[in-house]
Amino acid sequence: MKPELDRRQLFTLGALSTGVVAASLAEPAFAQGADAPADGPSAGSAKWDMKAMPFPEKLKNTAAAGISPKTHEEHYKLYNGYVTKVNEIRKKLAQLGVPDEKAGNQTYSAIRELKVEYTFALGGVKNHEIYFNVLGGQGGKPTGEVGELIEKAFGSYERWAADLKQTGMAARGWVWLAHDYAEGTLFNYIGDAQNTFPVWHATPILALDVYEHAYYYDFQTGRAKYIDAFLKSVDWDAVNKYLAVAKAVAQAAHK
Numbered sequence: 001m002k003p004e005l006d007r008r009q010l011f012t013l014g015a016l017s018t019g020v021v022a023a024s025l026a027e028p029a030f031a032q033g034a035d036a037p038a039d040g041p042s043a044g045s046a047k048w049d050m051k052a053m054p055f056p057e058k059l060k061n062t063a064a065a066g067i068s069p070k071t072h073e074e075h076y077k078l079y080n081g082y083v084t085k086v087n088e089i090r091k092k093l094a095q096l097g098v099p100d101e102k103a104g105n106q107t108y109s110a111i112r113e114l115k116v117e118y119t120f121a122l123g124g125v126k127n128h129e130i131y132f133n134v135l136g137g138q139g140g141k142p143t144g145e146v147g148e149l150i151e152k153a154f155g156s157y158e159r160w161a162a163d164l165k166q167t168g169m170a171a172r173g174w175v176w177l178a179h180d181y182a183e184g185t186l187f188n189y190i191g192d193a194q195n196t197f198p199v200w201h202a203t204p205i206l207a208l209d210v211y212e213h214a215y216y217y218d219f220q221t222g223r224a225k226y227i228d229a230f231l232k233s234v235d236w237d238a239v240n241k242y243l244a245v246a247k248a249v250a251q252a253a254h255k
């Protein structure tokens with residue numbers, strides 16, 4: 001089955017790390033209603049309400065490798081929770097209005113708490129959308145351009161997979177294979193939470209969730225077996241679509 005990445009999901013990926021450059025390539029992130037205010041998201045406008053992506057039916061294909069439909073169904077509920085929180089925080093930020101000169105405080109202030117947890121909620125949305133989109137395929141050796149870039153960056157698919165697996169064993173939450181447009185190469189980045197260790201200009205093209213909720217039901221504490229199952233279920237067509245966005249950003253950046 002062909003992956004279904006809509007323009008928002010593809011753009012969201014580009015926007016995650018490339019901001020202005022990506023903005024010239026596609027429509028604005030979360031612009032399902034368009035007419036975004038010039039001064040940024042105003043949660044007073046329902047048009048800025050984020051909508052959850054539909055449950056990808058192709059996730060059922062991972063059952064053969066050992067990741068059950070039940071796991072994905074429960075996981076999808078968690079993802080929906082992040083979407084709800086993104087919208088809730090956007091509304092609260094809008095309600096704060098224009099900050100006065102005493103609004104900000106680094107120990108505790110409403111603006112601080114909202115902005116910190118906004119990155120956690122939004123990261124939770126973006127990370128899971130990539131994760132769900134890149135699962136449900138045939139796994140194994142990559143097809144298309146991503147296969148060539150993996151060989152170039154890691155020497156071979158096997159070395160990349162070994163690095164991904166051990167990065168996953170070392171992580172507390174996430175691993176991302178990302179394309180850095182400044183360096184033009186791929187790297188397996190580590191993430192302990194939804195919002196930790198992002199690197200600017202690196203656009204994720206594959207996400208591996210290693211929180212226990214992603215595998216405990218099927219593998220109990222056997223995270224290594226879960227990562228093996230993940231590798232058997234990667235949808236390389238979807239990864240190549242994300243790569244196409246990353247490459248377009250890279251091309252624009254180097255003009």
Ligand code: FE
Nearest residue numbers: 078209211214
């Ligand atoms: Fe998760």
